[in-house]
Amino acid sequence: MPPASVQLLLRFAAASIGMSLALSTAMAGSPQTVPDTLAQRMQPCSACHGREGRATQEGFFPRIAGKPAGYLYNQLDNFRSGRRAYPTMTYFVEQMSDPYLHEIADYFAALDLPYAPPQTVGAAADEIARGEALVRQGDAAHGVPACAQCHGATMTGVLPAIPGLLGLPRGYLVEQFGAWRTGQRKALAPDCMARVATMLTPADITAVATWLSSQPVAVGPAPAGSLARPLPLACGSVPP
Amino acid sequence: MTMRLNWPRLLLALALLIALAAALVAWLNVRGEDALAGSADAFSATPEQVARGAYLARAGNCAACHTDRGGAAYAGGKGIATPFGTVFASNLTPDAKTGIGSWSAAQFWRALHNGRSADGHLLYPAFPYPNFTEITRADADALFAFLRSQVPVAQANRAHALRFPYNLQASLAVWRALFFTPGVYEPQPGQSPQWNRGAYLVRALGHCAACHSPRNAFGATRDSLELSGGLIPLQNWYAPSLASSAEAGVADWSDAEVAALLKTGFTPRGAALGPMAEVVFRSTQYLDDADVAAMTAFLKSLPQGPAHPATAPMIGKEAFAHGAALYKDRCASCHGAEGEGGRSAQGVVYAPLAGNRKVLLESPANLIHIVANGGFPPTTAGNPRPYGMPPFGLSLKDEEIAVLATYVRAAWGNAAPAVSALDVLEAR
Numbered sequence: 001m002p003p004a005s006v007q008l009l010l011r012f013a014a015a016s017i018g019m020s021l022a023l024s025t026a027m028a029g030s031p032q033t034v035p036d037t038l039a040q041r042m043q044p045c046s047a048c049h050g051r052e053g054r055a056t057q058e059g060f061f062p063r064i065a066g067k068p069a070g071y072l073y074n075q076l077d078n079f080r081s082g083r084r085a086y087p088t089m090t091y092f093v094e095q096m097s098d099p100y101l102h103e104i105a106d107y108f109a110a111l112d113l114p115y116a117p118p119q120t121v122g123a124a125a126d127e128i129a130r131g132e133a134l135v136r137q138g139d140a141a142h143g144v145p146a147c148a149q150c151h152g153a154t155m156t157g158v159l160p161a162i163p164g165l166l167g168l169p170r171g172y173l174v175e176q177f178g179a180w181r182t183g184q185r186k187a188l189a190p191d192c193m194a195r196v197a198t199m200l201t202p203a204d205i206t207a208v209a210t211w212l213s214s215q216p217v218a219v220g221p222a223p224a225g226s227l228a229r230p231l232p233l234a235c236g237s238v239p240p
Numbered sequence: 241m242t243m244r245l246n247w248p249r250l251l252l253a254l255a256l257l258i259a260l261a262a263a264l265v266a267w268l269n270v271r272g273e274d275a276l277a278g279s280a281d282a283f284s285a286t287p288e289q290v291a292r293g294a295y296l297a298r299a300g301n302c303a304a305c306h307t308d309r310g311g312a313a314y315a316g317g318k319g320i321a322t323p324f325g326t327v328f329a330s331n332l333t334p335d336a337k338t339g340i341g342s343w344s345a346a347q348f349w350r351a352l353h354n355g356r357s358a359d360g361h362l363l364y365p366a367f368p369y370p371n372f373t374e375i376t377r378a379d380a381d382a383l384f385a386f387l388r389s390q391v392p393v394a395q396a397n398r399a400h401a402l403r404f405p406y407n408l409q410a411s412l413a414v415w416r417a418l419f420f421t422p423g424v425y426e427p428q429p430g431q432s433p434q435w436n437r438g439a440y441l442v443r444a445l446g447h448c449a450a451c452h453s454p455r456n457a458f459g460a461t462r463d464s465l466e467l468s469g470g471l472i473p474l475q476n477w478y479a480p481s482l483a484s485s486a487e488a489g490v491a492d493w494s495d496a497e498v499a500a501l502l503k504t505g506f507t508p509r510g511a512a513l514g515p516m517a518e519v520v521f522r523s524t525q526y527l528d529d530a531d532v533a534a535m536t537a538f539l540k541s542l543p544q545g546p547a548h549p550a551t552a553p554m555i556g557k558e559a560f561a562h563g564a565a566l567y568k569d570r571c572a573s574c575h576g577a578e579g580e581g582g583r584s585a586q587g588v589v590y591a592p593l594a595g596n597r598k599v600l601l602e603s604p605a606n607l608i609h610i611v612a613n614g615g616f617p618p619t620t621a622g623n624p625r626p627y628g629m630p631p632f633g634l635s636l637k638d639e640e641i642a643v644l645a646t647y648v649r650a651a652w653g654n655a656a657p658a659v660s661a662l663d664v665l666e667a668r
Contacts, residue, residue, distance in 0.1 A: 031581035031588055034574060034627075040584070043574070044614045044628040047635065081310030088613065088631055094309075095521035095618035100625055 038107045044092065045108075062172050068223050069102075069109035070161030074187065074237050076101045083186040084179075115167045115217035123210045131211025134204060144199045145232035147208065150192075155212070157223035161238050166217045173209035188236030195233055268417035269362065273354050276346045283345045285385030293386025296379055299531070300372070300445040301523035305329040315339070315393040320366045321474045323459060325402030327366040335392035340384075348384040349377055354422050362412045364400065365420065370461065374425040374444035419460035431541075434530075438538030441531055442467075446523070451479035451515060452488075467542060471605065476667050477514045478603040483542045487601060490536070491544045498536040502527065504622030508581075508588035510598055511617035511626070513610060521618035553650045553658035563647025566640060570632060571648075579652045589627040594652035604659040607645050608667040611636075638664040 034040055048061040064072060078084040080093045080101070093101065133139075135155065138146035148155060150162055157164035165173070179185035180197035187193060200208070231238060285293075297303070306329045308318040316331040334341040340348065340358070347358040355369035356362055363369060375383075405411045425444055427436040442448045443466075453461040454470040461470070469481030469488075480487035490498045497507050505512040505520035512520045527535070555563070574582050574590040581592030593599050599607055612633030617626040632641065638661040645664070649656040 029578060029580050031583040031590070031592060032576045034582040034584050034589065036584035036586060038625070041625060041627045044616070044630040047614065047630040047632070082308075083310060090309075091613060092616055092628065095517050096616065097619040097624065100619045103625070 038103065042104065042107065048088070060169055060171050060175075062168050063115075064108045065111035065113045066222070067109060067163050068157050068159050068161055069105045070159070070239075071157070071163040071237075072105035072108055073102055074161055076105060078185075078187065083188070085184055112222075118167075118214050118216050120170050120210055120214035123214055127207050127210050128214065130204070131207035131209075134200075134208050135211055139199075139204070142199055144196065144204075147212075149229065149232055150227070150235075152224040153228065154218075154224070155215070156217075158227050159223050159225055162223070162227075164223060165212050166215050168213060170209045170213035173212060174205060177205040177209075190234045190236050192231070192233040192235035192237075265413050265417040269413050270354075270356075272422040273350060273356075274346070276344065276350065283384070283388070285381075285388060289382045289385035290389045291386075292379075293382035293384070293389075295526070295528075296383050296445060297386055298523055298526040299441060300375075300383070300447070301519060302332065302383075304518060304522055305367075306332050312391075312393040312395070314387060314390055315395045317395060317398055319398075319401075322366055323473050324406040325400065327364050327400050327402070328398035329367075330397045331393065331395050332387050333390045333393040333395075334388045335394050338394050338396045339392060340387060341392055343384075345381050345384050348387075349380045352380050352383075353377075355416065355420060362409055362416060364402075364412065365415070365459070368447040368450045370420055371444055371447035371449060373420075373422045374440070376425070379445070415458060415460070419458065432537070434534045435537045435541060437531065438534035438536065441527075441535050442538055446535070448482070452482050468545065471603065472515060475515060476605050477609060478601060478605045479515070480597070480601060480606075481545070482539055483545055485544045487597060489542060489544045490539050491542065493540070495533065495536050495540075498539060499529075499532045500622070502532050502535065504620045505618040506620075506623045506626065508591075510591040510596060513615050513617060513629075514606065517615070517618045520620065525618070525620040525622075551657050552655045553646050555646050555650050555658055559643050560647060560650065562640075563643045564651070566636070566644045567647055567651070570630075570636075570644070574627075574629075579648065579654075584627075593648050594654060596654075599648055600654060600656040602657065604645055604649075604657075604663050605667040607648075608641060608659065608664050611641050611645060612664070612668040633668055638668075641668075 045064070048059075049064050050061070075084065076093050076096075077098075079086065079089040080096065082090075096104075134144065135147040138144045138149070147165060150158070151165050152158045152162070155164060155166050176185060177197045177200065180191075180194045183194075185194075197205075303314065305318055305320055306314050306316050308316070308329075311317055312333070314332040316329045318329045319326045320329060331339040333339040336342045343358045350356050351358070351363060351367075352369060352372045352375050354373070355365065355367070400407065425436075425440045427433075428439070431439075449461050449466055451472050452467045452470060454465050454468060455461055455473070459473070467482040468484070469479060471478050482488050482490070485491055497509070500507045501512060502520065502524040505517060505525065511517075524532075568577070571593075575593050576582060576590075579593035579596075581588055582590035591598075598610075601607070610629060612631060614629040614631035616628040617623060619626060632644075636644065641664045642659045642661045645659040648654065649659065
């Protein structure tokens with residue numbers, strides 16, 4: 001038999017197997033039952049942010065579980081309004097109403113889940129020291145406020161709209177500073193983080209990201225209830 | 241022996257021919273235009289007109305293009321990507337310098353009806369005046385009244401970024417001479433007022449054909465194939481045929497199902513996703529019941545072309561098993577082990593995939609989009625908390641998406657052509 005017809009026969013046989021397999025499975029019955037919960041509705045989020053918004057330490061995507069609801073809502077709205085740009089996020093929220101975005105933000109904010117061990121290990125001591133200094137004291141010579149002044153003494157955020165910075169991937173942190181500097185990421189005006197980002201040198205940015213991503217997170221890292229001192233810069237995303 | 245050509249005469253004839261063609265194109269571009277009557281100040285709107293215009297602006301989904309992401313309402317600036325370059329939507333707020341504040345109602349009508357701007361320049365048909373030409377003068381005036389009631393926003397229009405020769409008004413004039421005829425909607429005497437209202441909404445204001453009709457090489461929709469489905473340029477979503485029961489035709493749907501899709505973006509048969517989610521979110525969910533019923537009556541009456549012959553995909557035993565494993569791992573918890581879909585206390589929330597027309601479309605573009613990018617149906621009054629689909633494009637390779645898509649097109653009695661990794665690469 002010439003090879004061409006052998007091939008044809010084989011393809012026909014393969015198709016027949018496929019068809020008979022298809023026909024042998026039962027025809028569709030009535031739909032199965034799934035939970036009527038927000039957790040079920042938010043399944044798409046876990047593709048990147050991990051199960052229940054816990055996020056993956058090894059990856060790029062930020063943890064969203066336990067972040068202040070006001071912060072999460074602001075970010076969802078930023079994506080919807082084009083102040084932040086990430087195609088999948090924009091695509092998911094662009095046809096969502098305000099009430100639904102608030103409900104989603106509240107849901108993830110209320111999750112209290114354990115953190116994974118720190119992502120960054122074995123970083124150079126001088127980089128860690130520089131990072132920690134910027135986080136705790138800032139850089140007065142260059143007018144850079146300490147991260148802790150706004151994000152809380154324990155860096156776990158402040159209600160209602162300032163996010164915690166621990167447990168975030170190093171690459172994510174570095175990219176956010178880059179995005180602020182180039183205008184790819186914006187917040188409601190006045191955009192305080194855009195100002196901070198332009199005050200920091202690239203070396204400062206990596207030092208801060210290295211220190212933040214090397215810190216273990218204690219159990220129950222709840223955001224602080226209120227700011228200890230007034231904000232050093234005006235932030236449109238934080239209601240006065 | 242050489243033939244002697246009378247060059248001067250030949251050139252003269254050629255010049256005459258060109259002049260005639262230009263005159264014909266010019267005439268075709270202004271035919272059917274009324275004389276412009278009235279000035280900007282002469283227009284006074286009634287509150288009823290403004291309210292009517294607000295409703296019509298939603299029915300026509302003006303904001304989809306004329307409101308930029310995060311921008312002021314109707315202030316324009318949004319880029320519409322076309323195969324010929326990017327067209328930027330204009331400022332429709334009543335700012336005198338940058339918007340339509342100094343336009344007259346007649347100039348606004350001419351823009352909708354004839355595709356010419358207030359200053360006389362020809363408008364690009366990314367602004368769907370081939371459909372809007374059928375909008376009535378009364379509706380155009382109501383739209384104008386509504387837009388004039390908006391807060392003026394000073395935002396200069398962005399110049400289009402079109403490639404040569406599409407950037408020339410002369411090219412556009414030729415295009416218009418070939419593909420655009422101004423017209424009015426003529427009610428069909430044999431049909432009910434409801435049907436005619438539906439046809440008007442679908443054809444004129446709703447400009448459904450802008451996506452749901454095929455386009456020729458020059459980007460013009462083909463009237464003879466109206467609403468028979470088209471691939472949306474650059475977005476690579478396929479707007480399925482409204483005139484085929486195998487695609488998105490609704491001849492055999494109940495009125496309630498069609499209404500549910502337009503008003504809520506969701507039916508137990510499936511959800512509006514991708515570009516249609518936006519249409520429901522910004523436009524059709526706001527239509528009143530009478531207009532939804534009218535559109536339903538018209539859409540249900542569209543002649544349904546022959547169904548595609550069911551094509552069993554070529555899929556080997558190994559690929560089928562691979563697809564089945566991927567399906568079990570990624571899809572079954574929501575869409576069911578047998579593609580039967582999923583329901584919660586609110587009713588069916590995950591579409592059945594067995595017998596699902598979206599899965600079985602000849603073009604696999606939409607299926608690939610949905611598997612790779614996921615998505616949520618729009619939030620609407622009737623479906624305020626939609627369930628969503630995860631994006632698998634991050635965790636599955638093109639080959640895996642192809643195998644998975646082919647599997648769902650072959651399992652549970654489904655039969656549609658196989659999907660290749662190349663299809664996935666092109667569509668995602």
